[in-house]
Amino acid sequence: MNLLLDVQNKRKWQAAKNRLIRSAGLLLLASLLILTAACSGGDKAANDNPDKLNIVTSFYPIYYLANEIGGDRVDVTNLIPAGVEPHDWTPKSQDLTKASKAALFIYNGAGFEGWVDNFLQGLGSGHTVKTLEASKGIKLIDGNPEAGHGHEDEHAHEAEGEAEHGHEDEHAHEAEGEAGHGHEDEHAHEAEGEAEHGHEDEHTDEAESSHNHSLDKDPHTWVSPKSAIQMAENIKNSLVEIDADNAAVYEANYEDLAARLNELDQKFAEELAGKSKSDIVVSHQAFGYLCRDYGLNQIAIMGLSPDAEPKAQDIIRIANYVKEHNIQYIFFEEMVSPTLAQTLANEAKVDTLVLNPIEGLTPEQEARGDNYFTLMETNLQNLKKALQ
Numbered sequence: 001m002n003l004l005l006d007v008q009n010k011r012k013w014q015a016a017k018n019r020l021i022r023s024a025g026l027l028l029l030a031s032l033l034i035l036t037a038a039c040s041g042g043d044k045a046a047n048d049n050p051d052k053l054n055i056v057t058s059f060y061p062i063y064y065l066a067n068e069i070g071g072d073r074v075d076v077t078n079l080i081p082a083g084v085e086p087h088d089w090t091p092k093s094q095d096l097t098k099a100s101k102a103a104l105f106i107y108n109g110a111g112f113e114g115w116v117d118n119f120l121q122g123l124g125s126g127h128t129v130k131t132l133e134a135s136k137g138i139k140l141i142d143g144n145p146e147a148g149h150g151h152e153d154e155h156a157h158e159a160e161g162e163a164e165h166g167h168e169d170e171h172a173h174e175a176e177g178e179a180g181h182g183h184e185d186e187h188a189h190e191a192e193g194e195a196e197h198g199h200e201d202e203h204t205d206e207a208e209s210s211h212n213h214s215l216d217k218d219p220h221t222w223v224s225p226k227s228a229i230q231m232a233e234n235i236k237n238s239l240v241e242i243d244a245d246n247a248a249v250y251e252a253n254y255e256d257l258a259a260r261l262n263e264l265d266q267k268f269a270e271e272l273a274g275k276s277k278s279d280i281v282v283s284h285q286a287f288g289y290l291c292r293d294y295g296l297n298q299i300a301i302m303g304l305s306p307d308a309e310p311k312a313q314d315i316i317r318i319a320n321y322v323k324e325h326n327i328q329y330i331f332f333e334e335m336v337s338p339t340l341a342q343t344l345a346n347e348a349k350v351d352t353l354v355l356n357p358i359e360g361l362t363p364e365q366e367a368r369g370d371n372y373f374t375l376m377e378t379n380l381q382n383l384k385k386a387l388q
Helices: 002-040 060-073 093-101 116-121 154-160 170-176 202-214 225-242 244-272 288-294 312-324 339-348 363-367 372-387
Strands: 053-057 074-078 104-107 130-133 279-284 297-302 329-332 351-354
Touching: 053 060, 053 093, 060 074, 060 104, 060 225, 060 244, 060 372, 093 116, 104 225, 130 225, 225 244, 225 288, 244 288, 244 372, 279 312, 279 339, 279 372, 288 297, 297 312, 297 339, 312 339, 329 339, 329 372, 339 351, 351 372
Parallel strands: 053 074, 053 104, 104 130, 279 297, 279 329, 329 351
Antiparallel strands: none
């Protein structure tokens, strides 16, 4: 218990530090947006390949999909470098300039990029960039803006009082998932998903309140191949619209990508069907769409943002649940500190495995040529191992 409290205190300090950095970042971002709007009117994006369509993406999964569909007709720039966790990333002035001067700027939406709404509103009337919210059309999963946790699985909640489950039952999805996700007010997107907000001063409260609202919906759509297919179609449609001369290329590339995603979807469905277990314990609540589509239930140590702070009693409850339900593995992520996952694993006397939300590549993954499909294949094998 002392170890858990020590870990919690360290995370409280880190969360407070992150909140101060984000608050300062929001002020800087507002200034940069004004400058970007003033400088962007009418200028074309700098492009090393002027014969190619210039695309800027907000983070890795969209970068990958855009490259696969655009092929050799596009030049895609990803804003977030390898090894950087996108929940913690704030754009610099040069990033905003790149995005504002692109032919197409693609972002996930659903509250994932806390800076995007202000960026879009700051573009001004003279901009030429077309923008795309890649997650549009996907039935979104509700989050819990006050605690950062999703809705509890009914049976586990009755057994454990667990407040960390992110897998809604089918009827809850049908009733709650219809809300649109591209039109939250500007305050709702200024920051991302902080759960602790009762102890900051008044100004920090205001910033963090917008954090909470931005994650009323789970934004991690791409983690399920089913949702990735919809995102890929949205990207293809935008490319066809703005570059009709190469429409046949984009359509063909999309069909090839969609076939591979459908094959991956079928493989997940077939190989996870009939497993005796369905609970997975994860670092943060990033796997709701994967769980919804393949009959699993996530029990998250942290909320929709990986630096949302869990309570010590929540960790104890999860550890008890793990022991009582014979769960053998705690999943952690490679771009987030494994400390809490390892602490929980030690408390429950179980092992750890990687489950990757594919929010980005580590430098090592980039160097060895990993991509969405190779990482999802590893996820599938680790899920099968944990659920056997």
